[in-house]
Amino acid sequence: MSANGTVKCPPPMKATSNGIFQGDDPLHFALPLLIIQICLVVLLTRGLAYLLRPLRQPRVIAEIIGGILLGPSALGRNKRYLNAIFPPRSLTVLDTLANLGLLFFLFFVGLELDLKALRRTGRKVLGIALAGITVPFALGIGTSFVLRATVSEGVSQGPFLVFMGVALSITAFPVLARILAELKLLTTDVGRMAMSAAAVNDVAAWILLALAIALSGTDHSPLVSIWVFLCGSGFVILCIFVAPPIFKWMARRCPRGEPVDEIYICATLAAVLAAGFVTDTIGIHALFGAFVIGVLVPKEGPFAGALVEKVEDLVSSLFLPLYFVSSGLKTNVATIQGAQSWGLLVLVILTACFGKIVGTVLVSLFCKIPFKEALTLGFLMNTKGLVELIVLNIGKDRGVLNDQTFAIMAFQHLSQVSVRPTTAISSMPSMHEDICDSAARKKVAMIILPFHKHQRLDGHLETTRAELRHMNKRVLEHAPCSVGILVDRGLGGASHISASNVDFTITTFFFGGRDDREALSYGALMAEHPGISLNASFVSKKIKGWFDQIQERMVNDAAEAVDVMRSYSRSNLVLVGRMPEGQLVASLNKKGECPELGPVGNLLISPEFSTSVLVVQQFCRQLSGDSLNSLMIEDTTEGESDSH
Secondary structure (H helix, E strand, O other), X not given: OOOXXXXXXXXXXXXXXXXXXXXOOHHHXXXXXXXXXXXXXXXXXXXXXXXXXXXXXXXXXXXXXXXXXXXXXXXXXXXXXHHHHOOHHHHHHHHHHHHHHHHHHHHHHHHHOOHHHXXXXXXXXXXXXXXXXXXXXXXXXXXHHHHHOOOOOOOOHHXXXXXXXXXXXXXXXXXXXXXHHHOOOOOOHHHHHHHHHHHHHHHHXXXXXXXXXXXXXXXXXXXXXXHHHXXXXXXXXXXXXXXXXXXHHHHHOOOOOOOOOXXXXXXXXXXXXXXXXXXXXXXXXXXXXXXXXXXHOOOOOHHHHHHHHHHHHHHHHHHHHHHHHHHHOOOOHHHOOXXXXXXXXXXXXXXXXXXXXXXXXXXXXXXXXXXXXXXXXXHHHOOOOHHHHHHHHHHHHOOOOOHHHHHHXXXXXXXXXXXXXXXXXXXXXXXXHHHHHHHHHHOOOEEEEEOOEEEOOOOOEEEOOHHHHHHHHXXXXXXXXXXXXXXXXXXXXXXXXXXXXXXXXXXXXXXXXXXXXXXXXXXXHXXXXXXXXXXXXXXXXXXXXXXXXXXXXXXXXXHHHHHHHHOOOOOOEEEEEOOOOOHHHHOOOOOOOOHHHHHHHHHXXXXXXXXXXXXXXXXXXXXXXXXXXXXXXXXXXXXXXXXX
16 A cells, blocks of 8 residues: 555445345344354354253353354454454444443352352362462563563563563352352352352452553553542442442342332442442453442342342343354454464463462362362362353453453351351252252251241231242252251341340141151250240140140131131241141141141131241151142142232
């Protein structure tokens, strides 16, 4: 081209076309082209996820592979396809939408991190986390010197060192959580340690990444990076003091069992976008603002769950896969040419894996963890995924990584009861299997499940999680121990009460049978607490006992039995067997709202009773016919009852 030549820029794409009948090609307009891109991405990534399912690979792996296949490494070698489906002038819209999805995904990642749990993290887990990030970070810096002297000549040294260290040292917390869930390891000791260490690792890595981004913007003055870092720190401090009180106020106005007001959901999502704008203006990255807001949202109560339920499916199913395509369009495997490049690729992979696994194993052995578990921890902490891809993309966008380098890189105690909190992520169709397997491994005596209905302000019970009912039925059928279903009507109140100040009255109704004996036994164990008194009411036969109050109530029919139960309406909790026995029970209506609760349990969840109820089933290797049949009956009156 001559020195005085002109370059003709293509006109910007219009949003919508007038249609093919008026001579417009839909692929030359932004909206129809974006629709084609999204559909293509979803079809390819979902298809790959299905093919990789036998290999137990998480969906994120399928999305990464799909992004690379759609880019210049595979299908993009056909320039006609690439210019038609992913023309250069469409990439701004695609990248914007992909980053918007990524913004909310990082908000959900922050939402999964519980700072209270991190503060309770023991020294053992803290040591594992620090080793898991320190060793690979140091090795990453060493590798960066080799890369900078070969394929990354001319890049800024400081940011490049930090970006390489962070990219090799991060553990993909969201991916790890899903892998542990699929392998049924979340509730094991190894799974809990891996999750806690990965959470600490993630927080440290994001802090280091913020530093790397601050360092990468030093084109004008060395003071710029200092201002960026100080302003970013000030933003985080301001959020810590301002955001939690507001979110807690919102959470208090969203009682359990009631739908969360849409205005609170909208306000929170707007806060995520505003925080992203602020951090992007500072010069860090919009993702950091979203992540900080997610961390500060209170995890207790239904508020956080409602946020995830409203937005997560749209983000993870449609928007997030676009980010992998956006990354895949920047990745060209063909740039890895010659023995030197492939040797550097092997070096990066070995450095990342060696640093993570060896560092974690050595510290685990030092903490007296058995070698097998230490090795398992090492491999789990080596989990890679979306977070590393985010680091590499930011580095490439900032000019820190060139094309070739980018391609190479891919409660504690209550009274005398010890409480060990765990987090498990399971799909609803298989959740009963996880619960039963965990109970068998830990040899627990009883599983207590939440009822699928919650009390409304008017006292009626309303279905809030219909899928819980299916899960409860399957647990009742397959559990390796006794099971209780808790119908919570405000048991214990909203505030925490110390063990020494507990003053509860519980009641158990005994009609007869194994389930009633289990309920009575469980009530006796609860009554060992000095602040709990037990009323045992026998309506079938007289049994001597050791309880606070034992009453034998002789009744003639079911109506009189109901009157007896009403007389204990001031109790804090009522315990009953799921399938009681005897002539009196036979006269009760067995076709109630929820047959899985049994005849007495169904009676106690009616609006005329207001106490919390624990329905107990004693463990039996083979349930009786009536017990099994009650689990097979579908609820045909639930919608009608809820409408009342």
